[in-house]
Amino acid sequence: MGKNIHMAKTENKSKTQTPEEKREEMQTKISQLGSELVKEVDAGDNLHIDIPVRGSANVLFDEKQKKILLGDKMSKRYLFNVAHARRFMQTMLVASYVKKDLLGNNLTATLRDLYYAKKRTIKGFKEDTIDEQKESDLAIVDLEVAMDSFRERLHLRAEPKGRMAGDLTVLDRVRDKVDSIDLSRMGSGGWAVPSIVEQIEFKDVGIEYVLVAEKNAIFDRLNEDGYWKKNKCLLMTTAGQAARGARRLLQRISTELKIPCYCLTDSDPYGWYIYSTMKYGSMALAHESNRLGCPDLKFLGMSTSDIEHYDLRNVTIKAKEVDIKRAEEMKAYAWFKTKEWQSEIDLFLEKKLKAEIQALSSKSLQYISNTYLPEKIKNQDFLP
């Protein structure tokens, strides 16, 4: 299986390269792609780009590394093919924008910036180069995998999302300016995790574990209760599905600081999915699992058995058809094949009940801070 795995090489190199070297490397890669295409133009051949196949057909689960990884199936994307032509053109637009406008000027941009920069009406036709941002987003991923690289290296930023609070000081850089940020002094809102976190350094570590809450509301509750101070932890929220910056930073904290990380979501298949993406990576971004996955993340709750254990029966929600279907799908995923998760999913399918974390507020507002979490962590009551 090892030979099927991409990225490992880039991962190792990144530690030693300076930002300038990284930029030059990517520019060279794109230039090489351009030269190959020009060769085809000169030879009168059909232009093509080799792109690893994405999606479930080319996704593997590496049990040892605990990562969802991209396999080695390749496909060719041609310019002169009715089905490929438009996407080929869009991938070329992305490549030229990245090389010339972003890397060339040492600027970063959001996916939406790129979308607007390259969206225009094709000369002589009643068609736009890009209709919806989804199209340019997909072309970006094409270029990422074709370059055997990832978005941040292309100087493209996702929308930042996620906040942190805790006894930890980090160093961040904006160009040549270095800021020292004390995450224990960020007030009620916490520190906003940027979309690119490669430049962050950790200093003055006073935390023993990380608690990642799916929901903003839980972060605010625990921050207000001073939970992180009392329990010496770094409190984090992903505000729903975790953004790349938050995932990358969580991975770095986990591996560089070597402290346990716990995840807290609603008790439903969507919550499990948020957790599994943070832990193993996702099928859609399988090529990034090495950078974004956090294999040591544990699922603290809320579990289906918590509903019984904490007597939350009266504050549950009946599972819908779509929840049942999703649960059945997830039960079949290789990364949910552990004994513990199989029985968790089975229990859900049997009870057909969902619960929000806020259901704990039915006991009392601070029940989560004072009883639920300390008890769960003390008893090491989590799913792998």
Place this chain on the structure above:
Amino acid sequence: MTEVKQPPLPTEEQLSKEFKEYSVAEFFKRNRQMLGYSGKVRSLTTIIHEAISNSLDAAEEAGVLPDIYVEIQELPDGHIKVITEDNGTGVPKKNIGQAFGKLLAGTKFHQMKQKRGQQGIGISYAVLFSQLTTGKNTHVKSGIGDHKVYECDLAIDVKSNSPVIINEKEYSKNYRGIRIEFEFSEVTYNRSEYSVYEYLRRTALANPHCQITLVEPNKEVIVFPRAVKEVPAKPKAVQPHPLGITTSDLIEMAHASTSRKIASFLTSEFSRFSADKVKEIATLIPDVNFDRAPRALTWPEAEKIVNTIQKLKWIAPETDAMIPIGESHIEKSLKNLLQPDELKVIERKPKVFRGGIPFLVEAAIAYGGKAGANIGGQTKAEVLRYANRTPLLFDAGSCATMEAVKNIDWNRYDLKDWENQPISIFINLVSIHVPYTGAGKMAVSPEDEIVQEMRNAIMDCARQVSIYLHAMQKAEEQEQRRQIFFKYIGEVAEALHDITGKPQKDLQDKLRKIAEKRTALMEAMDEEAEKAEVEDLDEEAEKEIQDE
């Protein structure tokens, strides 16, 4: 033999009885629907049909290219005035009364040849219908090309079935042809699929040697122009073959015969009817006396003779008496009036039905252009049905042509939705004895052999249309492909220039060349695939034909 299924028609027994009780004119006055006079639109079309059939036959007889003029006027009192005029042989003065004022006495009656009208009732009944609905006389003008013109007003004495002629005048003028003017009520003019307009359009389609001018009540003048300048070969006059005769034919012929005995009537007025055959029949039906005068032949006797004829073996009729329109004339005609995008015409070899009556089928499918019918602003397919070039407008449901059309798996020819496509399906049955389903002569009896031939002919044509549709679809796909390839070249060249610094113009030109090459390459690939597809199609069609 296929039974005649037309509920309003009287039974044969009734027919026989009524024939005895009334004069012929009286009889038809009471049974007008038999002759196509049912419904206001249909009645008017029938009147035109009778006049035009005679005009075309007369022009053929004279060996001239027919020029036919039809004018319909709406009079203030609600009556419809019909004027028809042709450039045919004209009718000699002494025959006018017989031709227009006496039922069952037409000039055509004694000749058996492939022709449009089949009995001598047609135009006389139109005269009678005018008289019955308006009380007015019919005005006739005739010239036979001898520098004399004859005009008169004419009516029919219903009791005696004889003409009443008044206001005769004669004068000198160079004129050849017939002009008829008559008035009707209980008729309506419109442009529906059963209308005079449609009848004339279809007549023009099957008779490309004639030119038809129609003046509508609103004074709009429509010309269906001539497409070919050859007069069709004159059909050879042949005597009827016994196998093609029906009871009513036999009665009509017998009553008009001048022979002394039924036996001599049969041997002298039918082909292949020898004295030995008469004896053979006489022994099989001893109760029929063949020595009696043909005028005395009763319906039951005629029926027995016809039934016995079917049981005997006969020498086949001559086939050289059949005159098809011909593939090239149909092609010219349909191109002339329909300007289709694709056209396939086929003429099948002669075959026989009912064990010995020869016939042949001509068919065509026109696609696109003006083909198809416009019904309520929407293009629909139309089936142009003909027997010996005469349009069959009514009773489509019971017609062999429709049976043939409906039994085709149109899906196989990429024409699943054929009824909503711009398609004209043209079918002409050529035979001396067209087996009509009724006295209105508007549908061909669905004899197995005839339906099969029609079906094969239409399928041949459909195959060609299918190939055309395929080619069109491929061409469209090619064009789309080309568009897609060329559309993105500019963007790709610019991006490649931005990445590599190579001159954009040069990249663009080279990409254009590749695009051109790749499109052509695809075309070649498609052509092969298409060829295979067509071969499969042909194979399947052949199998289907063999299976039956």
